[in-house]
Amino acid sequence: MDRPRSSRRIPMRGDHLTQPRNAVIRRALPLDSPLVRFVLAGVMGGRRRTERHGGDGLGNRLRGSMAALPRSIGAAAAVLGPGAQKLLSDAWRWLPVPPRVASWVTQAMEPLRLPLFDAERAVLLDAALDAVIAADATGRITEFNAAAERMFGYPRAEVLGRPLAEVVVPPALREQHGKGFEQYRLTGKSRIIGQRIEINAMRAGGAEFPVELTVTRAASDGPAAFTAHVRDISDRRRVEDERRRLLAAEQAARAEAEAAAELVRRVQTITDAALASLSLEELLRELLPRIQRALATDTVVILLAEADGTLVVRAALGLEEDAQRAVRIPIGEGFAGRIAAERRPVVLDDVDYERVVSRYVRDKAIRSLAGVPLTVETRLVGVLHVGSVHSRTFRRDEVELLQLAGDRVALAIERAVVHDAERRARAEAEAAARTMDDFLATVSHELRTPLTPILSWTHMLRGGKLGADQAARALAVIERNVKLQARLIDDLLDVSRIMSGKVHMEMRPVELPAVVEAEVEVVRPAAETRGVALAVRVDADIAPIGGDADRLRQVVSNLLSNAVKFTPQGGRVDVTVRRLPTGVELTVRDTGKGISPEFLPHIFERFRQADSSVTRAYGGLGLGLAIARHLIELHGGTVRAGSDGEGRGATFTAVFPLPAVTLPAPPMRVDRPRQPTRSIDGARVLLVEDDTDTRSSILAVLEAAGARVTAVSSAADALDAIGQSPPDVLVSDIGMPGDDGYALIRRVREVEAAEGARIPALALTGYAGAHDRARALATGFQRWLAKPIEAQELLGAIAQLLSSGAEAPRTPASR
Secondary structure, eight states: OOOOHHHHHOOSSTTTSEEEGGGGHHHHHHTTTHHHHHHHHHHHHHHHHHHHHHHGOOHHHHHHHHHHHHHHHHHHHHHHHHHHHHHHHGGGGGGGGOOHHHHHHHHGGGGHHHHHHHHHHHHHHHHOOEEEEEEETTEEEEOOHHHHHHHHOHHHHHHHTTTTHHSSOOOOHHHHHHHHHHHHHSOOOOOSSTOEEEEEOOOOSOEEEEEEEEEOOOOOOOSSSSEEEEEEEEEHHHHHHHHHHHHHHHHHHHHHHHHHHHHHHHHHHGGGGGGOOOOOOHHHHHHHHHHHHHOOSEEEEEEOOTTTTHHHHEEEEEOOOHHHOOEEEEESSEEEEEEHHHTTOEEESSGGGOSSSSSHHHHHOOOOEEEEEETOOOOOOEEEEEEEESOOOOHHHHHHHHHHHHHHHHHOOOOHHHHHHHHHHHHHHHHHHHHHHHHHHHHHHHHHHHHHHHHHHHHHHHHOOOOOOHHHHHHHHHHHHHHHHHHHHHHHHHHHHHHHTTTOOOOOEEOOOHEEEEHHHHHHHHHHHHEEEEEEEOSSSOOOEEEEEEHHHHHHHHHHHHHHTSTTTTEEEEEEEEEEEEEEEEEEEEEOOOOOOOOTGGGGTTOOOOOOOTTTSSSSSSSSSHHHHHHHHHHHHHEEEESSSTTTTEEEEEEEOOOSSOOSOOBBOOOOOOOOSSTTOEEEEEEEOOHHHHHHHHHHHHTTTEEEEEEEEHHHHHHHHHHHSOOOOEEEESOOOOOOHHHHHHHHHHHHHTTTOOOEEEEESSSSOOOHHHHHHHTOEEEEESSSSSSHHHHHHHHHHHHTTTTTOOSOOOO
């Protein structure tokens, strides 16, 4: 029995829709829709009828059904949309339809094919994420999807038919775009069709942005048509740009770090020597070739700053003449002076020779220079500069290298200068210590040596075994050695006063020729004894100089004694006093031992002797010339020594300036001590001396001269003696226990002021300084004598006090 007709007409159990190729239809079509079932039933029914009646027996009814198929699909499209329309129109292809039916269906569906394609494409374009722009062969826009509207900012209707170039192509690329279209039109070839490229596009407002572009040509036998797929890569480009920026920054940082490491390495190759404890000369000698190699220059020069505001070339490579001549450059002048003044690096790619101070830079034809200041904190140490004989542009890293090297060189130079100063100070201290040791040994020798004959002859005199001649000789030897010791002590005291700056000078007009002639006569006996000729030549009309007579006599005595001492028998000493336009020149020239070139620079130094060994041939402390130099300088003069070498004599020249203003007193002539102007026989003398031996010896001298002497040992006893019987003359020591001589004379003058009397007073003291003398006179003494005291000098001073009474103090005849 046959199945119901409706069942045969619409088999929807899935027998034919279970195949893989029908899966699309099952997903896309609503199979429960009556309209869909109607269409499918028509297709399936046609198949069964064909099978029953044969391909050639198809009746008019079947043809009518086939003719109605497009209308059915069209109705379905109106309800379900163009996507469903397309599926329905192609559904028969996937179903078991006889070939003849397929041909009929194809013919029936032909009127719907183009509308169905357009509908499908519109759906796909609107769903696309990238912008899709189609253009015809003339370059006018034929399609502009929704993504393109969003991307470019134009509505589709506004751009359709407009030239693509004026809508999306930036002005800078339009000419290139037009040439590409023209090339394709003529040759059919294009560099961009089928390629993926990155290029700039333009939005509606004119803003450019990066895009990724793919252009294809539509497959057609008709006019060319093009489709462009455009993707906005602004975000990707920003990410890439940021990545490139970070990569570039990383590479730059790495390169900078590597450059810094290389710079440090190069600086280290220059300045590692600067870290060592080298002397300044060794340091400079080591640094110059290193700097030259590091910078590949022809010259390297280091100048050091001086206190007078100049730069002095201390070391040079390639410009050795500058260093040899110690060229000085004022700060602010020339290339190096400019660097020092501005305290910054200076580079001259082309040297202007008219502005270069050093002529050696011109002579060497240096074309390019680069220099840096050498500073430590804010202190200018010097300048370092390099040069090239060829025109050269110094790179920034080379200047930085030079500056870094200069900073470390400056520290090294300052450290070397300090190191050298410490080393010199240590060497000088050690030399001074050795000199002082030698000097103290000499002092011990010079002081002890005279004591031997003094003690020996004293012992012989005490024994009473000497005849009259021998006794006289003994006394002469004792006197001579005592005076020698006194001279040594005076020299020591003078040096002490000079070192402490306590030398007192009484400046008056002094006739230097008179001083010289007097001292020549004093030295002449010793010269004659040694067989040395002594000659004096003095210019006429020599003006007085300003000076201290006693100190000038000491200067002349030291120079003369020194010349006589070092001149052998048969030699000669010439003394010349010469008038100069602005002063007076004293020259002492001998034909004696001479001075070695090594010792000549030290001839006026304290405690220095050319021969301080135990085998030396000449005695003395070696202080005379040092004292003479200081005294001459205190007079505003200068002194110099010259010698052609050992065994060729020596010359000492002192120059004294004429006084700039008129001095208060008339010129005073310097004479030797005069004999007493009157006898002290019967004079009443009060002697105050705490030392027993000194008191007894002075007492004996005074009593031998006929004086009536009262001798006491203290100031208190002296005041008691004055109260009982005022003396004619008071002779008092200064340094005493309890009240000293100053306190005594002040008390005496106070009593005298009340009574109206005045006792002449003479001070005796072992304190032999000029300030001691001034203090004694200011306190109330009229005369002052320094110990040791010669008898004739003592008697003469007392006689003068007795003659003048209590008149104003006078200049002493001797120290």
